[in-house]
Amino acid sequence: MPFSRRDVLFGLGGGLAGATLTPIPWKLLDDSAIWTQRRHALPVPARGPVSERAAVCTLCPAGCPVRVRFHGARPVAVAGNRAHPLGGGACAIGLTLHHLAYHPLRLAGPALRVGQGRAAVTLDAAVARVAQALAAAESRGERVAVLDRRPGRVASDAWRQLLAALPRGLYVTTPGEGETLATLAGGLVKPSALGLDLEHTRTLVSFGAPLLDGWGRPARMRAARRGLRVVQLDAWRSPSAALADEWVRVRPGSEGPMALALAHAVARERSLALEADVARVLDGFAPERVVSRTGVEPGRVVALARTLLQGAPAVAIGGGDPGGGPLSADAERAIALLNVVLGSVGALGGLVPRAPLPGTDREDAARASVRLADVAAGSVGVLVLDAADDGRALPWPVVARVLAKDAVVVSLLPFDGPLARQADVLVPAPAPLEGWDEALPTADAVAASWALSAALLTPPAGTTDTVAFVSRLAEALGRDAARATHEDRLRARAAAIRASGRGRFVARTDGGYADATPADDGACFDALAAGGCWIDGPREGGPSAQPTLRPTLPRAEALERWASPAIEGDGLALVAFAARGTAGTTPPSPLLTKLYQESDLRLPATAALVSPDVASRLGLVERQPVRVEGAAVAVRAELRTDPTLPPGRLVLAAGPDPQTLHAPRGEAPRGALPLATPQADGAWREARVRVREA
Amino acid sequence: MNRRALAAFATGAALALAFGWAAFPRLLYATSEQPLRFSHKTHASDKTGFGCADCHATSDDGRFAGIPRLESCAGCHAEPQGGTADEKRLVEEYVKPGREIEWLVYARQPENVRFPHAIHVKRAGIACERCHPGHGESDALPAHATDRITGQSRGLQKMSECEGCHAEHAASRTACLACHK
Numbered sequence: 001m002p003f004s005r006r007d008v009l010f011g012l013g014g015g016l017a018g019a020t021l022t023p024i025p026w027k028l029l030d031d032s033a034i035w036t037q038r039r040h041a042l043p044v045p046a047r048g049p050v051s052e053r054a055a056v057c058t059l060c061p062a063g064c065p066v067r068v069r070f071h072g073a074r075p076v077a078v079a080g081n082r083a084h085p086l087g088g089g090a091c092a093i094g095l096t097l098h099h100l101a102y103h104p105l106r107l108a109g110p111a112l113r114v115g116q117g118r119a120a121v122t123l124d125a126a127v128a129r130v131a132q133a134l135a136a137a138e139s140r141g142e143r144v145a146v147l148d149r150r151p152g153r154v155a156s157d158a159w160r161q162l163l164a165a166l167p168r169g170l171y172v173t174t175p176g177e178g179e180t181l182a183t184l185a186g187g188l189v190k191p192s193a194l195g196l197d198l199e200h201t202r203t204l205v206s207f208g209a210p211l212l213d214g215w216g217r218p219a220r221m222r223a224a225r226r227g228l229r230v231v232q233l234d235a236w237r238s239p240s241a242a243l244a245d246e247w248v249r250v251r252p253g254s255e256g257p258m259a260l261a262l263a264h265a266v267a268r269e270r271s272l273a274l275e276a277d278v279a280r281v282l283d284g285f286a287p288e289r290v291v292s293r294t295g296v297e298p299g300r301v302v303a304l305a306r307t308l309l310q311g312a313p314a315v316a317i318g319g320g321d322p323g324g325g326p327l328s329a330d331a332e333r334a335i336a337l338l339n340v341v342l343g344s345v346g347a348l349g350g351l352v353p354r355a356p357l358p359g360t361d362r363e364d365a366a367r368a369s370v371r372l373a374d375v376a377a378g379s380v381g382v383l384v385l386d387a388a389d390d391g392r393a394l395p396w397p398v399v400a401r402v403l404a405k406d407a408v409v410v411s412l413l414p415f416d417g418p419l420a421r422q423a424d425v426l427v428p429a430p431a432p433l434e435g436w437d438e439a440l441p442t443a444d445a446v447a448a449s450w451a452l453s454a455a456l457l458t459p460p461a462g463t464t465d466t467v468a469f470v471s472r473l474a475e476a477l478g479r480d481a482a483r484a485t486h487e488d489r490l491r492a493r494a495a496a497i498r499a500s501g502r503g504r505f506v507a508r509t510d511g512g513y514a515d516a517t518p519a520d521d522g523a524c525f526d527a528l529a530a531g532g533c534w535i536d537g538p539r540e541g542g543p544s545a546q547p548t549l550r551p552t553l554p555r556a557e558a559l560e561r562w563a564s565p566a567i568e569g570d571g572l573a574l575v576a577f578a579a580r581g582t583a584g585t586t587p588p589s590p591l592l593t594k595l596y597q598e599s600d601l602r603l604p605a606t607a608a609l610v611s612p613d614v615a616s617r618l619g620l621v622e623r624q625p626v627r628v629e630g631a632a633v634a635v636r637a638e639l640r641t642d643p644t645l646p647p648g649r650l651v652l653a654a655g656p657d658p659q660t661l662h663a664p665r666g667e668a669p670r671g672a673l674p675l676a677t678p679q680a681d682g683a684w685r686e687a688r689v690r691v692r693e694a
Numbered sequence: 695m696n697r698r699a700l701a702a703f704a705t706g707a708a709l710a711l712a713f714g715w716a717a718f719p720r721l722l723y724a725t726s727e728q729p730l731r732f733s734h735k736t737h738a739s740d741k742t743g744f745g746c747a748d749c750h751a752t753s754d755d756g757r758f759a760g761i762p763r764l765e766s767c768a769g770c771h772a773e774p775q776g777g778t779a780d781e782k783r784l785v786e787e788y789v790k791p792g793r794e795i796e797w798l799v800y801a802r803q804p805e806n807v808r809f810p811h812a813i814h815v816k817r818a819g820i821a822c823e824r825c826h827p828g829h830g831e832s833d834a835l836p837a838h839a840t841d842r843i844t845g846q847s848r849g850l851q852k853m854s855e856c857e858g859c860h861a862e863h864a865a866s867r868t869a870c871l872a873c874h875k
Contacts, residue, residue: 007702014706021707022714027722031843077808594870 048072054081054508054531056439056453057094058432060322060391060581061150061176062217063439064090065531068098068456075101075433075457083512086439086449086533088219093581096589100432101457105416105587105660107428109462118426123464123472126427130382131476133408133425137381138168142404145170145380149584150388151369152360152440154489158470159386160368165474165481170380171369172402175326175682176390177215177319177580178443183332184345189548192353195446196315198224200349203311205231205262205304207255207318207327207335212243214322214580216444229311231304233258235575236609236651237644238321239602248304249646251295252573253686255318256331256554257562258294258301260285262316263338265305272341281337281553284563292565295646313349314342319443320685322392323578323654323672328681329373330558337551346547353547355536357441357448359496373682375402385419385585387412387429387466393576393583393654395676395684396422412466413585417660418673420585429466430459432586436486439533450497451533452490494528495521503536571690572614572650574630576672578605583655583673593661605671606658608637608691609651615641618691625694628652630675630687636668636694650689723839723848729796730788731780735833746822746830752812761797764788798838800849801825806874809851818863825851 019025048071057064057078065084069077075098080089090097100106110126111118121129134144144166146159151173163169176182181194188194198220209215211230232244233255241247250258264282267274274282287294287301294301308314318335320326327335344350380402396418403409411423414431429435439451464472467486474481484492497503498521507516507527516532518524528534554562579602582588596604603609608628610620620626624639628650637652645651652672659670676684738744749762768789774781788795803809814820823830839848856873 003702006699010699010702011706014703014708015710016706017703018707018710019714022711022718024710024714024718027718028843031722031841034844594874599870 048074053454053456054084055097055433055456056437056451057090057097058150058437058439058453059093059097059389059584059586060214061440061442062214062580063442063451064088064094064217064219065439065451065533066090066094066097068433070456073458084531084533085506085513085535086217086451088217088222091214091218091581092592092595093579093588096591097432099589099591100415100586101434101459103415103431103587103589106431106460107414107416107420107426107463108460109428110464111426113424113426123427123462126425127469127472127476129425130384130408130410130427130473133382133410134166134473134477137404137408138166140381140404141168142381142407143168143170143375143379144382144384145172145375145402146384146386147172147174147372147399148369148386148388149174149390149392149394150386150440152357153388153438154486154493155386155388155466155470157360157489158467158484159384161481162470162474162479164368165479166477170375172372172375173369174372174390174392174394175320175332176392176443177209177322179320179326179332180316180318180335180339181351181443183329183336183552184339184351184549187336187549187551188353189550192547193356193441194345194351195354195441196317196444197313197347197349197352197446198228198444201228201313201315202349203229203231203308203314205233205308205314205316206240206244207233207259207316207331208235208238208321208324209317209319210238210240210321210577210580211317213239215240215317215319217442220444229307231307235573235646235649236577237642238577239579246304246307248296248300251293251566252575252649254294254566255327256334256558257285257290258296259316259318259331259334259338260554260562261287261290261294261296261301262305262308263334263341265302266308266338266341269302269305269309270341274341277553278337278340278551281559282341284559290562293562308342312342313344313347315339315344315350316342320683321577322580323583324576325393325395325676325684326682327685328558328679328683330554330681331683333552333554337553340549340551345549352446354441354446355448355502357450357497357536358500358502359493371682372398372402373680377401378404380404380407382408382410384410385413385423387414389413389584389586391581391584391586393578393673394419394585395673395678397676398678398682398684401678412464412469414463415585415587417585417587417657427469428463429469430455430463431457433457434459434463435465436490438490447503447536447538449533449535450493450528452494452528454529491521491525494525494534497534498524503534505532505534507532568648569688571688572610572648574672574675574685574687574689575649575651576654576676576685576687577651578653578655583653583657587660588656590661592656596656596661597658603640603651603653604658605653605655606637607640607653609640609642609645610649610691611645611647612641612643613647614650614691615639620691620693627692627694628675629690629692631677633669633674635670635672635674637670639691650691722842724842725837725839726798727837728798728835730784731778732835733833734830738830747815750822752815761799764792764794767795800838800847801851802847803850804846808873 051070053068055068057066065081065087067079067081068075078097081087111120163171185194230244231246232241233248233250234241235252264285287298316335316338318327318332381404409423410425411420412429413420414428434457435455437453441448505516506513508531595602620639626639627634654672677687678684774785
């Protein structure tokens with residue numbers, strides 16, 4: 001019996017119906033879903049032997065030791081290294097360290113700015129252009145400056161040597177999170193760095209510093225948290241304020257007068273006999289006299305002073321916020337003075353002297369550097385932006401202030417970003433994990449330490465190690481200085497540490513870490529390069545050796561301004577902030593969208609926070625697109641309300657820049673940084689903004 | 695629909711069902727035999743007294759519970775424990791030369807996922823059988839199957855299964871980075 005067309009069609013229909021009851025369509029749909037991704041983004045499982053290597057995360061000054069897991073030559077995962085003597089885990093940013101070498105904003109070779117674009121050039125051509133600019137700047141009597149965000153490395157030494165050989169060289173740094181300690185150290189009669197004896201501290205009072213959200217060495221803070229009372233003075237309920245034992249809402253920019261009011265109350269409670277100049281300063285800052293400036297009721301200030309005295313040893317910490325920028329130098333002096341009044345300098349549980357890292361204790365080192373805020377405006381003819389990142393925001397206008405007309409900016413930054421985009425010459429350095437790097441003592445450390453991060457990945461051919469660039473530049477300028485390689489310099493520092501006879505070396509072993517006695521300098525360096533570290537021993541004399549201190553007092557004009565009632569400006573006070581490592585020059589991994597855009601676990605730079613009263617007064621509602629207008633620039637954001645936020649303030653994150661995560665290039669600026677208003681003292685946190693419907 | 699059309703429809707459906715359930719999996723998955731026959735039933739019997747964790751130990755940081763390394767086998771199998779060909783091969787080809795056995799892993803996770811056994815087994819108290827049912831009683835290891843399209847093992851747990859359990863127990867259900875790296 002022949003098949004008719006009708007039979008065939010029924011047979012096919014039956015086949016289709018039957019197929020829906022099998023795995024064929026469903027499994028094929030499921031499996032082929034992988035093809036819906038962009039072809040270049042298709043995951044290709046790494047193959048090869050699995051290995052694990054030690055490294056140090058250098059995305060912020062914490063320098064957390066990490067373990068990098070490799071499949072073959074490809075890094076596939078990063079994990080914190082709790083077994084390491086300096087370890088204690090890693091943050092979400094550190095866990096994505098291995099992504100950065102493949103970041104879309106990665107710069108892979110030298111380039112010169114041509115009009116609005118860039119032209120790729122050879123390293124020789126880039127070095128020649130820089131040498132030519134240096135000669136021109138010197139002939140015009142302008143300074144040649146290097147901006148180093150992470151001083152103290154061997155690469156910093158290379159810059160210092162080169163700059164010392166130049167008649168108008170200037171080594172420039174920016175304030176870090178340890179600025180309060182540095183301010184106090186500057187007043188010591190016998191120069192020394194200071195550390196925080198956190199293990200014996202009972203109370204910490206933070207003037208806007210993110211003590212519980214990424215400050216110093218977080219693992220140390222976590223370990224000391226039990227038994228430690230943290231009081232956070234902040235303009236908003238920041239992540240650190242949310243984790244603190246007590247949050248005191250202060251007016252934005254009132255850190256200086258608040259510290260003096262607190263010092264006044266402490267001195268009054270303790271009936272201290274103060275030196276005449278200190279007493280004169282504090283006289284004008286009785287809590288009731290500065291209430292309009294600080295926004296804190298006098299009774300609360302007195303209660304807080306009693307808390308500090310009952311919870312002694314107590315320490316006050318400033319240093320600013322990674323996104324909000326540093327406090328003014330006068331505010332830091334006021335916080336330093338509070339520490340003096342609290343008697344925390346040199347005391348057990350207070351701020352204690354720390355011996356310098358061997359090989360870095362030359363007396364000329366501190367004197368040879370200058371703060372960016374102290375560089376004369378328009379005086380720099382060539383500015384080199386060193387590759388190191390401290391994880392803190394630095395708005396371009398703050399840098400641009402020091403530049404002379406027609407100045408040449410040279411960027412060694414490995415990634416494209418707001419600072420690199422201003423550069424005339426780009427010589428990108430290797431990305432994290434691609435070159436040598438160091439973990440230096442953190443701001444809070446009571447003992448010096450040193451760890452190395454070896455080059456675990458091969459950098460692109462166009463990148464140039466910072467020390468190699470310094471050598472090339474010295475050669476082009478005909479100077480003998482700074483010719484040693486990066487590894488040679490690291491070996492020399494390791495040898496200097498070993499020769500000092502101080503502290504202990506810790507080497508990586510099969511079972512973890514153990515104290516080691518390297519037989520020679522080579523073995524010492526090898527142990528450090530393989531993931532070991534050096535940790536200094538306790539300082540002779542210990543905390544009981546009270547240093548002599550002559551604190552620098554806030555300047556008269558600052559005292560006069562703080563003592564007068566605050567004048568409300570138009571609009572809202574901008575409160576900028578960022579988590580450490582998200583607003584620096586290293587863009588975050590695109591995976592951090594999980595934290596900032598998909599989960600809302602962190603407030604992104606696309607969300608502006610105001611109080612419900614302000615939103616209601618302006619006729620704005622939750623999640624409404626708005627324009628936040630500064631003095632010269634406006635940014636777009638989505639409005640959010642926070643009932644804990646006092647009226648008159650707008651909170652906006654400075655990072656991570658959403659454009660570095662995934663947004664298309666050329667989008668309107670976002671976040672707090674474009675709104676920053678540089679002040680004469682290097683701070684940029686006091687800005688006023690208006691909010692309108694977008 | 696007449697009887698003849700119904701027969702054609704039924705024949706088509708039967709052929710599709712037969713192809714879909716019998717032939718399609720064979721086409722989709724490339725199978726590979728394990729290097730040696732291994733009986734979980736024998737090793738986990740009352741006679742030996744071994745539990746799962748005796749051989750599949752969890753590393754200190756809670757990563758993969760682990761296929762036992764050769765040294766675990768060599769403790770008992772320095773000499774053949776029976777007369778089977780596989781027993782002889784184990785001793786001659788692997789234990790004596792110190793060569794690791796290239797076991798094929800049924801549930802190897804993609805590299806963008808981490809699955810810490812320690813958290814699931816020790817903290818959450820999930821029994822091994824919950825995810826590996828019947829494995830401990832099997833007398834021979836099944837062939838390893840690799841999906842020709844995705845390149846992943848057939849035994850790989852689906853994300854929906856992870857999500858379902860996490861949602862049920864409110865375990866890090868909104869945290870992508872809990873599982874993804």
